[in-house]
Amino acid sequence: MSSHIFTTRLKCLFRDRATVFWTMAFPIILALLFNATLRNIDKMADGFQPVDIAVVDNEMYENDSSFREALNAASDGENRIFSLTEASEEEAADLLRGGRISGYFTDGDLVSVTVGSSGFEASLMQTFADSYMQMHYASSDILEADPQSYETLMTAVKEKTGYLRDVSISDAEPDSAYSYFYALLAMACLYAGFWGLREAEDIQADLSVRAARVNIAPVKKGKAFFSSMAASFVLSMSEILLLFLFLRFVLGIDFGVRTNLVLLVTLAGCLLGLSGGAFIGAVVRGSENLKTGVMLGLTMTGCMLAGMMYQGIKIQIDRNAPALRWINPVNLLTDAYYNIYYLPALDRFWIDMAILGGFIAVFSIGTYLKIRRQKYASL
Amino acid sequence: MQVFKLCGKVMRQNRLPILIYITVFIMLSLIMTAAASKDQTYQYTAEKTEIAFLTEENTPLVEGMKAALSENAAFMDIEDTPAVLADALYYREVSYIIRVPAGFTDAFMKGEDPQLGCTSVPGSFSGTYISEKLQLWLQTASMYVKTGAVTDADTLADRMNDVMSETASVAITDSGTKSVSDYSFLSYYFKYLAYILTAILISILAVLMQVFNDRDLRRRTFCSPITAYSYNGQFLLAGMAFSAGLWIVMMVCGAAFTGKTFFQESTLLYALNSLAYTMMAAALGFLIGTLTTSREQVGALANVCSLGFSFLGGIFIPQAYMGKGVLAAAHFTPAYWYVKANDALAAAKNLSSADITAVRNSILVLLCFGAAFLAIGLAAEKRRREFSEA
Numbered sequence: 001m002s003s004h005i006f007t008t009r010l011k012c013l014f015r016d017r018a019t020v021f022w023t024m025a026f027p028i029i030l031a032l033l034f035n036a037t038l039r040n041i042d043k044m045a046d047g048f049q050p051v052d053i054a055v056v057d058n059e060m061y062e063n064d065s066s067f068r069e070a071l072n073a074a075s076d077g078e079n080r081i082f083s084l085t086e087a088s089e090e091e092a093a094d095l096l097r098g099g100r101i102s103g104y105f106t107d108g109d110l111v112s113v114t115v116g117s118s119g120f121e122a123s124l125m126q127t128f129a130d131s132y133m134q135m136h137y138a139s140s141d142i143l144e145a146d147p148q149s150y151e152t153l154m155t156a157v158k159e160k161t162g163y164l165r166d167v168s169i170s171d172a173e174p175d176s177a178y179s180y181f182y183a184l185l186a187m188a189c190l191y192a193g194f195w196g197l198r199e200a201e202d203i204q205a206d207l208s209v210r211a212a213r214v215n216i217a218p219v220k221k222g223k224a225f226f227s228s229m230a231a232s233f234v235l236s237m238s239e240i241l242l243l244f245l246f247l248r249f250v251l252g253i254d255f256g257v258r259t260n261l262v263l264l265v266t267l268a269g270c271l272l273g274l275s276g277g278a279f280i281g282a283v284v285r286g287s288e289n290l291k292t293g294v295m296l297g298l299t300m301t302g303c304m305l306a307g308m309m310y311q312g313i314k315i316q317i318d319r320n321a322p323a324l325r326w327i328n329p330v331n332l333l334t335d336a337y338y339n340i341y342y343l344p345a346l347d348r349f350w351i352d353m354a355i356l357g358g359f360i361a362v363f364s365i366g367t368y369l370k371i372r373r374q375k376y377a378s379l
Numbered sequence: 380m381q382v383f384k385l386c387g388k389v390m391r392q393n394r395l396p397i398l399i400y401i402t403v404f405i406m407l408s409l410i411m412t413a414a415a416s417k418d419q420t421y422q423y424t425a426e427k428t429e430i431a432f433l434t435e436e437n438t439p440l441v442e443g444m445k446a447a448l449s450e451n452a453a454f455m456d457i458e459d460t461p462a463v464l465a466d467a468l469y470y471r472e473v474s475y476i477i478r479v480p481a482g483f484t485d486a487f488m489k490g491e492d493p494q495l496g497c498t499s500v501p502g503s504f505s506g507t508y509i510s511e512k513l514q515l516w517l518q519t520a521s522m523y524v525k526t527g528a529v530t531d532a533d534t535l536a537d538r539m540n541d542v543m544s545e546t547a548s549v550a551i552t553d554s555g556t557k558s559v560s561d562y563s564f565l566s567y568y569f570k571y572l573a574y575i576l577t578a579i580l581i582s583i584l585a586v587l588m589q590v591f592n593d594r595d596l597r598r599r600t601f602c603s604p605i606t607a608y609s610y611n612g613q614f615l616l617a618g619m620a621f622s623a624g625l626w627i628v629m630m631v632c633g634a635a636f637t638g639k640t641f642f643q644e645s646t647l648l649y650a651l652n653s654l655a656y657t658m659m660a661a662a663l664g665f666l667i668g669t670l671t672t673s674r675e676q677v678g679a680l681a682n683v684c685s686l687g688f689s690f691l692g693g694i695f696i697p698q699a700y701m702g703k704g705v706l707a708a709a710h711f712t713p714a715y716w717y718v719k720a721n722d723a724l725a726a727a728k729n730l731s732s733a734d735i736t737a738v739r740n741s742i743l744v745l746l747c748f749g750a751a752f753l754a755i756g757l758a759a760e761k762r763r764r765e766f767s768e769a
Contacts, residue, residue, distance in 0.1 A: 021675075026682065036708075037701060038696060048502055048504045096552060097552075110547060110548050117551065120504050122549070123451055128511070133547055135519050145528055156526060159521075163521075164510055165496055169461065169498055174468050179469070315467070318466065338469070342465060343461075
């Protein structure tokens with residue numbers, strides 16, 4: 001009997017095209033939109049490209065070999081910071097007005113920098129010019145005090161000592177765009193609540209005609225409910241796994257190498273969505289629209305606070321209202337995916353999982369207590 | 380004017396959900412506008428980079444280094460634990476982490492070459508920029524140490540202070556445009572308005588059409604002595620009245636939220652641009668209402684269109700950060716033209732330097748989109764009527 005209910009219910013759920021759209025197609029459409037616009041945002045917003053600049057090729061510049069050498073060194077090789085064009089003052093001004101360069105240097109008693117607007121490019125040019133002048137000043141200062149130190153000074157100037165050592169926090173790239181996709185997957189997990197909500201509606205005889213029909217059937221209520229929930233679980237888990245595979249292999253979103261843990265989080269997310277939806281369906285009194293509204297409202301608020309629309313909110317909450325991060329299921333799921341991908345240690349991951357487990361237990365027990373042994377005097 | 384009146388009656392009967400819907404979207408618009416106008420996450424044009432400066436020793440040299448960096452960096456107070464630092468870097472609360480190890484100053488003053496631990500986002504502009512600044516400062520300081528001109532850290536810090544006062548002169552030519560970080564609250568309000576207008580107008584107008592699309596109701600309507608021309612005309616008039624009303628409400632809200640800044644010359648251009656967008660969105664709502672058969676379908680299409688336009692058109696993500704391919708595809712969305720004109724107005728320091736051509740193009744393209752949606756909608760409506768009458 002259980003398998004019969006399971007199979008029939010699965011067919012029934014699969015034919016609910018509106019819910020299939022929201023739980024499967026909608027997250028995939030959002031993923032495509034995220035991918036089109038957010039995927040390379042770090043590179044587009046802060047990716048380093050050599051800055052296009054010009055230098056005014058005047059007499060001073062011709063005679064100032066040290067500035068020329070410094071500028072050529074900064075504009076040469078793989079790690080160059082500038083792409084340099086030599087031009088007359090008029091040409092340089094034209095290039096700047098046309099937006100083809102970020103600014104130009106003019107050599108003189110003081111090196112001057114002319115830029116179109118403030119910004120990193122302008123600051124980088126200013127830093128370069130300042131540093132050149134400061135080295136020049138320091139050299140004069142040292143030689144003035146001790147002319148004999150010329151050779152040692154030249155050695156120190158030409159030495160390319162690296163005073164900075166790269167320290168890595170993680171083996172993974174800190175690609176912040178991934179967190180949008182993690183939040184999206186978390187949202188899809190909670191959208192399994194649509195199915196849970198429907199199960200709760202379809203088992204309480206005072207809420208739907210279908211539930212009244214199920215209640216008069218010679219099947220134990222518990223058996224009917226758990227078989228139906230199993231069908232909902234299979235369908236929603238399949239949808240979420242499909243989304244995960246789409247993100248991982250079609251869009252190339254990196255979830256790290258600990259795939260078994262990713263699947264564990266996804267399973268927990270699916271159970272959380274289902275149990276949460278069923279809990280809302282059982283506890284909230286009112287129309288189906290109201291319950292859907294409550295579920296969607298909670299899910300989308302959770303998504304917003306977890307940084308799906310605006311990433312800064314998540315870190316602000318982590319810093320200023322840390323309690324909120326532990327009670328927002330979307331944040332717990334997003335954080336768990338992030339932990340697996342980026343953090344070497346898994347301490348926080350297991351805390352996330354334990355709280356998620358607590359939520360699932362509370363929702364499941366609450367739903368069970370609410371719908372068990374209910375009798376109806378009149379339907 | 381029975382059809383027009385009936386539209387009003389349906390709206391009045393559904394006034395509560397409509398009001399809730401509009402209020403929620405206005406609130407959403409305000410949250411996004413406030414967040415975007417303050418957020419620096421995607422506005423790397425700011426001259427200061429957020430960095431975490433962690434030091435295991437406090438010496439004059441380290442203080443001097445920090446002072447030199449302060450011109451180009453904002454120091455963030457971040458807890459020194461691996462997970463918090465990793466979070467801060469990943470979510471771009473900081474773009475650079477510097478750790479000064481204990482004994483750095485002693486080693487440096489002995490002429491050795493100690494190293495600072497630096498963590499940044501690989502390949503980032505801000506990382507390259509801070510590294511360059513730090514490396515050049517240390518290299519200059521080392522010149523004093525290696526030539527024996529200075530032997531103690533206090534004197535070195537003083538000398539480096541003098542050195543730092545030498546700066547190049549900087550001239551900024553007036554290009555007539557502002558950087559993204561200077562865009563006003565008003566410009567963000569109008570930008571997000573496109574998302575709100577699309578979502579509300581499609582949802583409400585298309586759902587209104589669902590009421591009229593009921594098969595029995597349609598048959599009853601077409602039995603009556605009313606021409607299809609009059610029916611469509613009245614319906615479109617009702618849609619335009621609602622759209623215009625919504626647009627006025629949004630303008631009043633804009634004035635209420637932005638205060639005096641709303642009353643400036645460029646607001647007229649922002650408003651004209653948004654009015655053209657409103658007409659386009661209303662026509663799209665009409666088209667979707669014609670093509671759909673249930674409220675669920677309307678809900679799905681309203682979300683897909685509003686979010687699709689917003690992401691691809693540059694409402695949520697600045698157009699400047701989109702790839703060439705995506706931007707090419709974005710030309711086919713009305714939101715692209717709207718945002719392009721909006722950004723041109725936002726970047727202009729005054730009305731005379733504003734790119735009026737972008738605004739004019741946007742209004743023309745939006746009206747063309749609207750006319751196309753309306754024409755397809757009317758053709759589909761005619762076909763449906765002929766089919767249902769057959």
